[in-house]
Amino acid sequence: MRVVVALGGNALRKKGEGFDYETHYDNALLTFQRLAEAGFFSNDRKVVITHGNGPQVGMEFVRHFLTKERFPMYPLHALTASTQGWIGYILEATLRRTLRERGMEREVATLMTMVEVSPDDPALRDPSKPIGEFMTKEQAMELSILTGLPVKEDANRGWRLVVGSPKPLRVINSRIVKALMEAGVIVIAAGGGGVPVKGDFSGVPAVIDKDRASALLGLEVGADALYILTQVPAVYINYGKPDQRPLRKVRVEELKRYAEEGHFAPGSMLPKVEAAISFVEGGGKRVVITSPDFVAEAERGEAGTVVLP
């Protein structure tokens, strides 16, 4: 079986935790231990791992902004490449450690990944993807005035910087990802949704949604299943209301109806649901949405949301 596992922010840094290196390392190690326990790294599974970078690329942006008197600020696409380096390193190191501790002999490769987008994508002129830390409204306004980036309230959790998030059209190195995956190598790729580039490989200052990019990569490498690991154990309808109900098994047509009815929060569950729909409608067999803590139960059909064609 071929699977793409998309790691959300929660797999690297839990809500309220700091931005330090050790926090990312410890969470990544725990995530891979959970995946190993659930059988993800057994030899019959060909695996690609992707990851988000929203909080981290925002941190990089603010670091560059705060040091701009001393060094030039880098464009946002280069900052996503930077997070592919250091988050990819943390993931490969903790995954290799997890495999070795279990006596598993598999190889791991972390690939810098560019993803083609259209320079005319309307999303580039309508910033919507939140990056960086949560701030109070006052802090956010101040940073917005200083940096020139807009800010937005995000799912009632606070204010954040927002950037354009164009649609991924093509993963530049998907042939290499597929070849390594087929050879049994566990591939870490498309970090932060990939570095957005035009057809000539020049960068676009934006951040691609990692779930959309993961769905696209999954289709390009012929994955059977896409796992989207996030903060919640399942997708809920009427989320946060008294009649909240988890979806266990759901057909894509039903899920689309719920999405149209507004059950899923933009910038939070909605992009995951949309990625799931695009994967299944593109030919994928199954999407599982759950948290790292529930992934073993989800494999036994006892937790998580499974989206089917």
Added chain:
Amino acid sequence: MRVVVALGGNALRKKGEGFDYETHYDNALLTFQRLAEAGFFSNDRKVVITHGNGPQVGMEFVRHFLTKERFPMYPLHALTASTQGWIGYILEATLRRTLRERGMEREVATLMTMVEVSPDDPALRDPSKPIGEFMTKEQAMELSILTGLPVKEDANRGWRLVVGSPKPLRVINSRIVKALMEAGVIVIAAGGGGVPVKGDFSGVPAVIDKDRASALLGLEVGADALYILTQVPAVYINYGKPDQRPLRKVRVEELKRYAEEGHFAPGSMLPKVEAAISFVEGGGKRVVITSPDFVAEAERGEAGTVVLP
């Protein structure tokens, strides 16, 4: 023929140029155009490209230091991983552009690379590798007091931060580098000398010399030749003196004698010469040391220094 090409600082940013993204991009593009003209990307050549990160990882360190009230400082090994991401992106984007402009169909892969070092390496207790910008003595002393890192005068060009530079023992992903190289993929790997890690893949706060790491990687992947591209067109004896003389073809025994006689500056030409010696003594057939501008002439035997067994 299998070759490893180690790109020095000059391939990314010329002496005196700024640290901005565009400077790195333009220099990388020019370097790959030179390499393409010299025939490096023809189909009969299997190629691995490595690169340094001394100035850039120093910049990252200072960025982290200057923003430490807002975000945690990351360890030096994570900062090398960060530079592998963004420098690797610049290299892959400019290389893919170079290949496409010439109608060449080769694939490119950029791999995050860890390199094992010994935690007991004496070099970790004797910082010697310069990183970051050149500074005046006064600026350097101030930064040293603030950051706790030592500083040193570097080859009469100014003062820089210095860090420990342990000996590379094993490139963690060399089997994958070799497999991709053999399949005709141009591989970008071991950026900044690789991320230094212990046997359990935990990071070591140091920076590995990229030429030493490139020589080791070259031997591990069975490369015939190692190209070390740097600021000068050749290796000189009596460098900077009236009787300065370039070495054209030199046997490794002769080169070792010149090194012992002190012809090569520590932190500058000496590590390149030592890397050349280790590659040829380890079984490599040839090392070429020259600048990107002279690489085509070097291929015709009209420039550069060739080190032979």
